[in-house]
Amino acid sequence: MNAPARYATPRDHRYRTFGGKVAKLGASMGSPFMPWQRQVADVALEVDERGVYRYGVVVLTVQRRAGKTTLLQPVMAHRGITVKRAGLWVTAQQRQDAADTWADTADAVEDSPLRRVVKRRSANGQECLRFTSTGAKLRVFNALSRVALHGKNSDIVFVDESFAFTAEQGDVILQAAVPTMATRPGAQLWIVSTAGTAASTWLRELVKKGRAQAGGPRFAYFEWSIPEDTEDLTDLDVYAAHHPAIGHTISLDALADARSTMKAHEFARAYGNFWVSSDEWAISPVVWDAARTRAPFLPGLPIAFGAEVAADRSGGIICAAGTLADGRTGVEVVEHRGGIGWMAPRLLELTARHRPAAVVIDPGSPAGPVHRAIAEQRKRRGQWVPLAEFGTPELLDANTEFLDGLTGGTLAHRSHERLDAAVRAMGTRTVREQVVFSRLVAEDGTSPAPALAAMLAAHGLAHPVPNEKPALTVASG
Template sequence: MTSLIEGPSAVALDLVHVPDVRGAQRPRVFTAPSYTSTAGQEAVELAAVAGLMLDEWQQFALHVGLGERPDGSWSAFEVAVNVARQNGKGGIIEARELAGLFLLGERLILHSAHEFKTSVEAFRRIVALVTNTDSLRKRVKAVRKTTGEEAIELLTGQRLRFLARSGGSGRGFTGNCNILDEDMILGDDAMGALMPTMAAVQDPQVWYLGSAGIGAPSQQLARLRRRALAAMERGEPDPSLAYMEWSIDPHVKECPPGCTNHDDPRSPLSVAKANPALGYRLTLEHTERERLTMSEEIFARERLGVGDYPSDGTDTWQVIAEDAWRALTDGDSSMSDPVVFAIDVTPERSHASICAAGQSGQAVHVEVIDNRPGTGWVVERARELTEKWGPRCWVVDAGSPAGSLLDDLKRALRREQDGEAESWGDADDVPLLAPVVTPKVREIAQATGQLYDAVVAGQIVHLDQAPLATALAGARKRELGEAWAWSRRTVGVDISPLVAVTLARWGLAAEIEEPEEEVEPWADFG
């Protein structure tokens, strides 16, 4: 889970002593195919004629997106600009549409947004730019303002149409260029309606523009981003995608104090990295007010570009191979004492898991005991399992979403206070039916590596349970310096069974602190 801010988040920064900070004009996440020429400069100059003065980063996006191969065709079939709101992505859209109409000769440009009102507002802005520029206005045949039919048509036949991505809008149109605004809300249905419109077009292009991913609705954006990250990892550009993302690389909860490998969300430099318009049309004072008002997670998403990007199921079993996992299935396996239980909860608290680990011959048997919606059932179930199995310990990551259950778990595991229990004093002194262990950050990384190594060595057995297999299929790594742990925020599946199994296996060899015996006063003083 991402740890966004260390220390009190509601403490205002002293902006008086902050030096002049300007937004980064180049994206942190970037890939683009090579090009020999570009129509970007012509697009920038045309926009200026219409009174639209573009920042350096906006010009960069147009130069890259309108890059051309030696034969004059587009170097990038898809162009994506992922940047926080109020930075000026609308200017890129308007410049691209002006270029398509008046420079590039594109017969039909389709502009769509998730919400119709957003599409209409974009229509009004481009109409104002065109009608207020004599050299452009005289080339216009008609401006159609009928609701649902908004369009600009030139005397030479080029058209720019505005649509909402609903009800199959866009089907039947053959667009030379598709402009997909609000791409963080763009799923398979919309792509199915719009992409086939380009099949019969020579040298088409599609532009995606929006802000950080918001989870399940961001299916298409997540696909584009994965392609970009994969290209960066292998050091080779994606052959048909130009992807530009302004964002920070946030701290994770396992980061040690003073970590310099990730960006501090309270730093003005982080705001600058994710907001190219900072110092131009966006001020630190405004972003600081946003930070004080928003939750940490929302501020990180809306202003710092920290998105939630779902998996689409096409890139499964990336960490542990499916064949390797299935080969360890043993339907007759069972655990011998001592057993260890562990609890994990999803970041959204939508599901929780209780898992167990115990020896099974020379291997360790891992098993999902319960995986259910919500968290209200966990503590009572933990008491039942403890009374039945007498486990070696329970393992809970105190820094995870499951950490909020620790106090209730310990209360539920206290021994009944009867008979000699009166001498135990306060309730906190009552012995637990089973110890509760909370691993440190380095131990969590060790636990993940140990599980991985055990699978590779064939030292794990399991019952091939669906919740655990699903978690492994969607599992991703989260780098922790030179080690790694399971990533929670970059997957679209419930990985709580996998995290709990990892912790339970680790708990079999974890050191358990024995409670100190209270020494009677006369034992010390004779």
């Protein structure tokens, strides 16, 4: 099976290429090229009449376990044996990740016939693979250091897993790398990654550019991924049809094993190269639209409520979560009004009527006063309210579960204009190195509060608060 690229700069046969020589080198290093790797090498390594590489920037976005590193290893080795005093650099989000890539490359070179022309130094922080015939050196640099490559020359800079960088961090990398290439004819910047998250603003802009023009002057672009309009993100046949290593170095069984151990949205991103979120949406419109339902909650099963207040405290919203006939969790809007004074009395009323499994309010959010009011009323009246404990760990779990449920097809939402508007308006922020949904109001004044309330309700249904046996009913506004 040879999955075709969804976007790719085409081969221009008017120009010769070093792709064939690099492919032979890859085979000698123990990793014969798969068809997709040969395609990238043939195009990215085209040279003009002067023998200079035509593309200064090569962007490759492809699924995990496709063979990104085994493509780049012979590319760098070829440059090392053909260009005198070549500067070959590897970086990634963490220096250790870059050092691991460097070590894998050094191992592959030393296990090949090239071992006679290299000398290796593995001291931490001073990793260097020197090609004795040319004086070329393969080294590691810190991606986010503004002075990392000062005074150096670069013939190849390889940025691995670039989804980890924001646009601002990407600018730091470019400011460090690009000037070092100015005096090196044919120097190339390779930017390689799987799809990212809403925080991956540097890679996302490169993907937009590549998809729009499939590269361009001095810019080559290659992408293997499942389509954006994929209806069933759990269908392994879709992944198999678009993953270029299936049938070569990865089996369908291995793909199924990966799916069984990963969260649905992470599997879609890693093995489908699918942007579950983007720089424009915290949740992809495709994912959101696919999760629509008109089905009501099943009667006789527990429900849960989630409440959120707009960041500017202009209003609040209550959502409910319940179980649908097909077993999925469903979320829906119960009530929304301006102001927040109505929310605690209404939640107490709903609790008395429906005996929910949980009422979830983040006490550290703008809804904190509502949480305190309910806690006080519960204490004063002695009324049982299953008010869930909710802090940062629960927030991280709730975000992951909500996105995973939407992506994996286990969570649905009853269409509501406020939910749709909230999802369109919702951005992201980072908490404990995890990207989560933001509460900030969008520029047009739209609040993401309805989507957040739905997320909290779903979390409450999945994590009920222990209490006396509830009377099982369904919610109705």
